[in-house]
Every structure is written in structure tokens, then in C-alpha cells.
Amino acid sequence: MNFDFDSLIERRGTGCIKYDRRPELDPFWVADMDFASAPAILEALHRRVEHGVFGYAQAHEGLNDAIVSYLRERRGATVPVEHIVHLGGLVPALSLAARAFCQAGEAVMTCTPVYPPFLGVHHDASVELIKVDHVLNDGKWSFDWEAMERAVTSATKVFLLCNPQNPLGRVFPKHDIERLAGFCETHDLILVSDEIHCDLIFDEAATPHVSGLNLSDRFAGRSITLLSPSKTWNIAGLGYAYAVIPNDSLRRKFTAARGHTLSEINALSYYAAEAAYRYGEPWRRELVTRLQQNRDTLVEFIQTRCPGLSVRAGDATYLAWIDATGLGVENPALHFERNAGLFLSDGAFFGWPQFIRFNFGCPRARMLEGLEKIAAAIP
């Protein structure tokens, strides 16, 4: 082990959402980790800070080169720089897609449970939202193709995909992604694929990531792929993401939808992103190993110590989607807030109120403290 994933770093009082929003609670909610970012990223930030001038920024050549290499080597896609749209975060891209490609009376479609902004961006565009639940297929989360066929309408224009899936932790296999692409072609939908968790897959041989960028050339005309190093290298607070949009007309509409609503992108974030992609791989590998150990410990703990709760081992990321139906309480997140002093993510915001989401992106000792509090508050 070359990197430190055990030290408890005090985050309270640093102006962080996770700890400082509800200081009276012990937080395992929002999706950032309690680890310091990779040393290579901190060094790049220090160097940029030393320069001392923080005027308006644009992506420098080094970042564009690092992204193009990353997309080629890790995602198996050859992407010209012109296809990349830099953004100050990924959620704005979901909103831009809804606003760029849907008019009043039209709809975006997605599958639930899902990261809450997927269920909110249609409001930005004043359009409808069509939701279909994910289902278990042979014990693995998948799509309910029949329900999707029943739900989709001729007014549906965009499908929002989350892969790897937050909160299910599922990496959808090739046949699912290809079938979804076929669904989008049949119904003339633009596929917006949020892949922000794709570098947090535990076993890439068993569950390889199939990116929107890996679909056929024909499909590239209707695909928008959203990526960011922010979840993996714990730099979400710097605000940076990018869209890859091969189709010129889609890209123009997408960027035009920004209007005057988005600020310039944080000058530091560009340098952090470059360092993540160029030098962050050794840290990432150790991180994923540690997260996998946490996941295994958590699954065993919930199964053996927490009657009424159940959880499936996810394929990726540091979020556990815990089914609390068996507890028989009306609002599980509130139950653990009141009885354990925990701040967990309430499944209701993801579309499934009987679930809670637990963030295990933290030192093992800290995760165990949180789990013990859950166990002690089982009614």
C-alpha cells in the first residue's frame, strides 16, 4: 500500500456539505469520500496556486491531451478534441440535454431508482418525466423492457442513463446497453449516458464498462456521454465534467442551451482533472481495492447484524443501496436519523422510499462506526 486510506481527516468546519449541513448528525450521505485526493493531484494544484493569477480559464492543451488519451486507453474510444464540451459539473449537462432537446409537451425518460437530479432536470425544461423502475433479472439489476415499451411516447426525446448506476451500483452488461441503444433508435431518442462512476468498478474483467462511446458509429449521431474524474479522485468540490458529443448539430444545440446560465469553469479544476487522468492511476487502483474491501465488509455486516435490512453487493462505486422494507418503519432514513444520529440518503429522493443509501467511501474504521450505529438502531 502506497497511499493512505486509513487516516481520519477532520472535515467538520471546512465548509463541506457532507459534515457541515447537519452538524448534529454523523454523515454517510452525499457522494464524496473522506479521503484526501491523490498526491499527484495535490501537487498539480499546488503548482497552479503558486502561479497566483486566477483569471478566467479555458481548458489547456495538456488537459485535452490527457482526456483524449484517457478515452482511448481506458474507454476504448477515439475522440477528436472538437467533440469534447467542458463543463463546470455533470448535473448541468443533464439539464442542458433536457433543455436543448425537449420542447414543451415533450418528455425525458429514465429508470428508477436513480440519482435525484435525473428526476428533476425536466423541470428546468418545463417538460414531462417518464419513469420506469429497474427490475431484478437473475439477481442482477436490469431494465424492464416491456414496461419501457409501454411507457415511452412519441413525445419522448431523451433517455437519461446512469451507468454505472447510482444508487444500484450496477454496471450494465453489453447486451443491456446495446438493447437500450436499439430502444433509443426505435423511438428516436437521444441517449444521454452519465458515466461519472465508471472508474470505480471493482472487477473490470467480470463487469466491463460499456460506454456510450463504444456503441456503433451509426449510434454516435444520437449519443451524449458525460464523464468526469470528480467522483473517482474525490475532487467534486472543484466542479468539472465534460460531455462527448460526436454529432455536430447535437453539440451546437447542447452548447447553445447554456445561454447565460453557466459560469466560467474553475481554473484549478482543469489542472486537477489533467493530473487525475495523467498520473492518478496508481492511487485509483488502490482506492478501488479498498472500496471493494469496504463493500464486502458492509454486505456481510448488513446480512449478519441487521435483521430487516438487505443489500446486494454492487459492481461499482462507494454507495450501498440498502432495502429497509423489512424494518416495517414508514421512513427508514428518518428512523436512523432519530434513533442513531445518522445522516443517510433517503431513498425517496431516488424514487424508492423504502431504501436508504449508505456512503462507504471512507476509512474502514469510520464505516464500521456507522454500521454499528445502524445495527444498534434496528427496531
Ligand SMILES: Cc1ncc(COP(=O)(O)O)c(C=O)c1O
Ligand atoms: C450519477 C451522478 N451524476 C452526477 C453527479 C454529480 O456530478 P457533478 O457534481 O459534477 O454535478 C453525481 C454525484 O453524486 C452522480 O452520482
